[in-house]
Amino acid sequence: MIEVEDIHSHYGKSHILHGVSLELKEGELVCLLGRNGVGKSTTLKSIMGMVRPTQGSIRFDGKELVGSQPYQIARLGVGYVPEDRRIFKSLTVHENLMMGVQKTKRGGASERVWTIDKIYGLFPNLRERRGNKGSHLSGGEQQMLTVARTLMGNPKLILIDEPTEGLAPLIVKDVLEMLATVRKSGVTVLMVEQNFKAAIKVADRFYIMGKGQMVFAGDMAALLAAEDVRKNYLEV
């Protein structure tokens, strides 16, 4: 469904990604692990067109994404859930959700699976607080809202950056359950996570990044076997 091939990305003068490749098949939930500052978020932003790779190619359903604007990529069916929540603070919860709706309809698999009623059914908290300003929500509710907002666009692929960051353990459980539900609905998920324990419960496959490059790719059994990789690139 998506193939990222040898991309290089820069922030100003610093070279962040040194040839990153990864691949997701339809329906997979894949987790991208690695320490702070190795380029995980930049990888997601490069796919989304928010950072423009200087080299390499990103193909989504066979279409080249490099060089497109984020809104064009979103319209193809890629959803992005940013790291620091980034809900619209001066909009109400309901208006935030409305911002996720896209006018252009894509054919095929991405019929309107996610509607406002379905979202409110899945997130009763959001229904209760639909008239509240985004800034009045708790961290967990804000995380739910960012994911729900992206789902309103009925993406085929969803990119999620650190969904459990800064949340209490009980809320982390809720967020992971929600991701499992999203995935069951047929959406492909690429998730960046620092919380190894959280990731291992939900992901089918793992990629591990070190300094701007992939250092590992494999399923849970392979990850558990590769002790040196975990030691060098994950554990503190």
Add this chain to the structure above:
Amino acid sequence: MSEVPVFFLHGLAYAGLLFLVSAGLTLVFGMMNVLNFAHAAMYMLGAYFSFTLLRATGQFWLCLLVCPLFLFIIGALVERFLLRRVHTYGHLHELLLTFGLAYIMTELVKLIWGNFPLAVNIGGFLGQTVEFFGMIYPIYRIFIFGCAVIVGLSMAAILYKTRLGIILRAAVNDSEMVNALGFDVPLVFTGVFAFGAALSGLAGVIAGPLLTTYPGMAHEILIDAFVVIVVGGFGSLGGAVVASLLIGELQSFGVLLFPKLSLALVYLLMAAVLIIKPSGLFGEKQ
């Protein structure tokens, strides 16, 4: 104190004009993070276009319609072909660009219309006076305030009652995220900048008969407009309404009560607001 009601009305008229100028300025700043120094120069262009069109046709209503349209086109071109190109280089470049544009526009005006004041006289209904509560008052000043109210209410209706309004308010919060959700933000930016330019053009048309049309008119209003958006809070339309009224009345009554201090009063107000609430009356904390 029989002057008080008259000066109050004068204040309202100037507040209306200030709002028309600063609404576009604050909207563009809130959304695009661009402090548009050329905004007041566009207002001046509006006034000069209107002067010429009025002389040619004698139709003030036509000026009110056509000149903002001109400025809309100029604004769209400036955003699309100049501002967007320097955007990646950061705020300083955007600031310098609009600064340079302001100078070019002012010099062009001097070349075409000359470096002297022009008088704009409108006849007809708007040039009359009206008598109420025992005062005789020019209709035109009431008309200015009316225009500001209509523009303000229309903008509020768009921002709070339409889907476009939700997108615009979301873009004030986080335009990159709006882009990532599938909205053509570059197009929205062009539209907003052009709309801001059109508003400044409208303000210029309206200012013509009230103030003098001369190349320095841009600088004159720019300072007050900046004070309005600082006091009201950068990017806040409601703030622009309140601050325009405050500054308008302060200017008007300043002249009446403390003629020698009147120029300093707006700065005193700005300093006081900044000390109490650095983000402005309605500004959100950054």
